[in-house]
Amino acid sequence: xxxxxxxxxxxxxxxxxxxxxxxxxxxxxxxxxxxxxxxxxxxxxxxxxxxxxxxxxxxxxxxxxxxxxxxxxxxxxxxxxxxxxxxxxxxxxxxxxxxxxxxxxxxxxxxxxxxxxxxxxxxxxxxxxxxxxxxxxxxxxxxxxxxxxxxxxxxxxxxxxxxxxxxxxxxxxxxxxxxxxxxxxxxxxxxxxxxxxxxxxxxxxxxxxxxxxxxxxxxxxxxxxxxxxxxxxxxxxxxxxxxxxxxxxxxxxxxxxxxxxxxxxxxxxxxxxxxxxxxxxxxxxxxxxxxxxxxxxxxxxxxxxxxxxxxxxxxxxxxxxxxxxxxxxxxxxxxxxxxxxxxxxxxxxxxxxxxxxxxxx
Numbered sequence: 463x464x465x466x467x468x469x470x471x472x473x474x475x476x477x478x479x480x481x482x483x484x485x486x487x488x489x490x491x492x493x494x495x496x497x498x499x500x501x502x503x504x505x506x507x508x509x510x511x512x513x514x515x516x517x518x519x520x521x522x523x524x525x526x527x528x529x530x531x532x533x534x535x536x537x538x539x540x541x542x543x544x545x546x547x548x549x550x551x552x553x554x555x556x557x558x559x560x561x562x563x564x565x566x567x568x569x570x571x572x573x574x575x576x577x578x579x580x581x582x583x584x585x586x587x588x589x590x591x592x593x594x595x596x597x598x599x600x601x602x603x604x605x606x607x608x609x610x611x612x613x614x615x616x617x618x619x620x621x622x623x624x625x626x627x628x629x630x631x632x633x634x635x636x637x638x639x640x641x642x643x644x645x646x647x648x649x650x651x652x653x654x655x656x657x658x659x660x661x662x663x664x665x666x667x668x669x670x671x672x673x674x675x676x677x678x679x680x681x682x683x684x685x686x687x688x689x690x691x692x693x694x695x696x697x698x699x700x701x702x703x704x705x706x707x708x709x710x711x712x713x714x715x716x717x718x719x720x721x722x723x724x725x726x727x728x729x730x731x732x733x734x735x736x737x738x739x740x741x742x743x744x745x746x747x748x749x750x751x752x753x754x755x756x757x758x759x760x761x762x763x764x765x766x767x768x769x770x771x772x773x774x775x776x777x778x779x780x781x782x783x784x785x786x787x788x789x790x791x792x793x794x795x796x797x798x799x800x801x802x803x804x805x806x807x808x809x810x811x812x813x814x815x816x817x818x819x820x821x822x823x
Contacts, residue, residue, distance in 0.1 A: 589791055
């Protein structure tokens with residue numbers, strides 16, 4: 463894990479294939495578009511002395527991620543990678559629309575077949591990093607837990623967790639999400655644990671605390687759709703040991719608090735984890751002296767929804783966010799912009815040198 467430690471200390475050392483563990487079929491072109499493979503064969507026969515510069519860019523303000531992965535890919539699977547000249551920005555860099563983030567110079571047939579794979583890596587990692595960055599910014603620097611394990615294929619967890627870390631997330635839900643940056647997953651209890659204790663939140667929490675006494679005690683309190691009642695039950699039972707409660711009410715449900723207080727209905731949407739429910743929860747905890755108990759919310763949170771909570775100063779201490787962080791909305795493009803040192807590119811594209819690029823050794 464020395465690579466990761468150096469990365470976290472802010473040094474320039476990049477992660478390698480020891481971390482990424484690529485599928486070796488990349489070199490065979492298994493993951494490359496067939497027209498790239500055909501072009502490689504044509505160029506090897508008819509244009510073998512060509513030297514091209516390929517540059518990569520995207521069209522948004524974003525947080526770049528995936529450069530270490532791309533460079534490792536090139537070094538592992540390009541033909542004669544030692545003959546290629548690579549310049550790149552770094553993971554975590556803020557980038558502008560159309561800013562060049564990476565250039566590769568060398569014989570096209572040695573690396574051109576990797577173009578689409580490189581685009582895909584940069585697109586996914588940068589999308590996730592940017593989504594997380596925007597959510598963290600909306601949360602006003604409050605901790606954000608990346609909970610994307612159930613929203614995509616499990617094989618993506620390590621890369622997505624690393625991208626989320628680059629975007630500023632505080633913790634990830636699985637160990638795999640933390641693999642590339644050397645931490646462990648964070649989590650407490652699911653609804654399933656409470657169900658196995660027949661909905662008895664106190665008994666479920668006692669069992670959790672007995673098994674994991676060194677964990678910070680964070681209790682999920684929406685299983686019975688009566689957040690305030692169950693939060694007070696565990697607060698009274700565990701006192702100072704209780705660090706936080708998590709509210710994850712379904713967007714199709716109306717908490718029992720509003721059944722008991724129907725007079726407040728009619729001015730807001732009472733479904734799911736709404737601001738009024740969290741205000742009422744905070745007030746109920748404080749009234750009984752549980753001011754130390756923090757409130758974690760999850761369930762369908764997005765940048766926009768968090769912004770609205772923060773504008774109203776809803777007393778949330780931490781956000782758990784999942785599916786909205788995995789929307790792939792940033793696409794990268796690789797263009798050949800120089801041929802044998804001459805400016806040659808398709809119409810509408812041109813060489814865009816970037817003084818921020820660093821040469822990759």
